[in-house]
Amino acid sequence: MGKADSAADARPYHHGDLRHVLIEAALALVAEEQDWTFSLREVARRAGVSHNAPYNHFGGKQDLLVAVAAAGFESLRDRMRGAISAIDAADAALRACGRAYIKFAMQNPALYRLMFGPALAKTKGGRPPAARFAGADAKTVLAEIILRGARSGVFAVSPDDRPGQEMAVFFSWSAIHGVTMLLLDDFMEADFALDDAIKGFERTLLTGLTPR
Amino acid sequence: MGKADSAADARPYHHGDLRHVLIEAALALVAEEQDWTFSLREVARRAGVSHNAPYNHFGGKQDLLVAVAAAGFESLRDRMRGAISAIDAADAALRACGRAYIKFAMQNPALYRLMFGPALAKTKGGRPPAARFAGADAKTVLAEIILRGARSGVFAVSPDDRPGQEMAVFFSWSAIHGVTMLLLDDFMEADFALDDAIKGFERTLLTGLTPR
DNA sequence: ACCTGAACACCGTTCAAGT
DNA sequence: ACCTGAACACCGTTCAAGT
Numbered sequence: 001m002g003k004a005d006s007a008a009d010a011r012p013y014h015h016g017d018l019r020h021v022l023i024e025a026a027l028a029l030v031a032e033e034q035d036w037t038f039s040l041r042e043v044a045r046r047a048g049v050s051h052n053a054p055y056n057h058f059g060g061k062q063d064l065l066v067a068v069a070a071a072g073f074e075s076l077r078d079r080m081r082g083a084i085s086a087i088d089a090a091d092a093a094l095r096a097c098g099r100a101y102i103k104f105a106m107q108n109p110a111l112y113r114l115m116f117g118p119a120l121a122k123t124k125g126g127r128p129p130a131a132r133f134a135g136a137d138a139k140t141v142l143a144e145i146i147l148r149g150a151r152s153g154v155f156a157v158s159p160d161d162r163p164g165q166e167m168a169v170f171f172s173w174s175a176i177h178g179v180t181m182l183l184l185d186d187f188m189e190a191d192f193a194l195d196d197a198i199k200g201f202e203r204t205l206l207t208g209l210t211p212r
Numbered sequence: 213m214g215k216a217d218s219a220a221d222a223r224p225y226h227h228g229d230l231r232h233v234l235i236e237a238a239l240a241l242v243a244e245e246q247d248w249t250f251s252l253r254e255v256a257r258r259a260g261v262s263h264n265a266p267y268n269h270f271g272g273k274q275d276l277l278v279a280v281a282a283a284g285f286e287s288l289r290d291r292m293r294g295a296i297s298a299i300d301a302a303d304a305a306l307r308a309c310g311r312a313y314i315k316f317a318m319q320n321p322a323l324y325r326l327m328f329g330p331a332l333a334k335t336k337g338g339r340p341p342a343a344r345f346a347g348a349d350a351k352t353v354l355a356e357i358i359l360r361g362a363r364s365g366v367f368a369v370s371p372d373d374r375p376g377q378e379m380a381v382f383f384s385w386s387a388i389h390g391v392t393m394l395l396l397d398d399f400m401e402a403d404f405a406l407d408d409a410i411k412g413f414e415r416t417l418l419t420g421l422t423p424r
Numbered sequence: 425a426c427c428t429g430a431a432c433a434c435c436g437t438t439c440a441a442g443t
Numbered sequence: 444a445c446c447t448g449a450a451c452a453c454c455g456t457t458c459a460a461g462t
Contacts, residue, residue, distance in 0.1 A: 018426085018427090034334075036330075039453080039454055040454080040456095041454065049427075051428095052427075052428070052429085052457085052458095055457090056425080057426095061456095110333065113329050113330060113333065116325075116397070117328075117329040118247055120397045121321070122246075128398070132398070132399075135399060136399065171387075173399070174394055175386060175387060176390070177390040177393055178385065178386030178388070178393075179386045179390075181328060181386075181393070182385060182389065185332045185344065186340070186344070187347060187382075187385070230445085251434080251435055252436065253434080254435095262447050263447095264437085264448085267436095268446070269445095273436070273437095
């Protein structure tokens with residue numbers, strides 16, 4: 001971290017990693033303005049490059065936003081993983097994971113909206129946008145928890161029942177995403193505390209999974 | 213429907229109902245282009261007015277999009293109501309309502325994304341956007357079903373337990389919205405049929421509500 | 425391979441008029 | 444009260460150069 005002018009330090013006029021810098025700048029703008037109506041030129045300005053430089057790394061503004069959403073999903077996935085890393089019991093892990101998920105969304109509302117908004121929509125060309133792959137990656141964390149619960153007998157689904165697990169993953173994510181969205185949008189009475197919501201959600205979430 | 217030139221037919225040069233026409237034009241554009249990146253000028257063009265006319269009815273493009281989202285919520289509410297109008301049993305009504313909800317979203321994916329996207333975000337000024345009121349209105353349909361089920365003893369919540377009902381409404385909507393979003397975004401295996409998803413969702417949805 | 429500057433068509437929004 | 448046309452600053456994207 002000194003001021004040694006090693007080979008690695010010398011930025012060769014067009015610095016190595018603009019793509020990454022642009023995504024970071026866009027992430028910051030989403031957080032600051034709480035929407036994604038900023039211009040591509042503004043992103044370039046923040047990154048300290050000409051307004052055409054982004055076109056060397058992205059097809060256009062939409063493409064950059066998809067990359068931002070993908071970065072969001074990766075960050076979300078890391079939070080989920082971090083939340084469960086020290087937890088053994090599958091039901092406790094699912095609860096912790098859900099809590100981390102909701103927390104992430106509440107801390108980055110606009111980013112979360114972008115992630116599930118236009119960034120996931122099918123591209124006109126046909127092939128699915130990158131954000132969807134990153135989203136599927138986040139989904140994998142849930143799948144692992146479900147599988148663990150199936151193996152340990154904590155959840156009412158067999159370790160061999162792949163479709164049943166897929167179902168469980170699907171409905172777990174549905175419940176978490178649904179609660180998150182409604183919390184984000186303030187669609188509840190004022191006396192409806194966040195903590196109650198999470199507790200109730202956990203009950204709903206586990207009801208269909210735990211054996212009676 | 214004749215060609216009589218009655219007083220009602222004569223459009224007085226600046227026709228009566230531009231606000232409504234603009235919303236319809238924008239709705240059509242959302243459906244056609246499956247996003248809301250079209251320009252406000254394009255909407256005006258479709259409506260056959262100058263590109264400034266919209267400013268007599270909306271604060272700007274964002275404001276128009278909020279009105280479009282509000283119209284979407286009203287339409288959704290009508291579909292939900294239509295689906296349950298001839299059904300007595302509360303659990304059957306909840307199922308039918310959920311099915312109509314999902315169907316609406318699948319038929320208008322971009323509109324649904326817009327409704328839960330930036331249109332609901334808190335306005336910078338502070339007061340909540342119109343779309344949120346329309347959304348709360350749609351929520352009322354669910355509240356009525358829950359109350360009916362509570363009264364008839366079909367759901368495991370007391371007719372006097374207002375917070376409990378609010379909870380039930382919240383989690384019903386969460387489940388429906390979550391499933392809808394993930395279906396919309398193709399976040400499931402290819403062999404995961406829509407019908408199975410709906411059946412499973414109904415089970416999840418009712419599990420927490422029906423007495424054991 | 426990556427970046428720049430000039431250029432083009434288009435957009436959101438404002439304002440002074442029109443009816 | 445509602446609509447129009449001109450005007451302004453700004454944007455997305457393209458293209459011919461630069462290094």
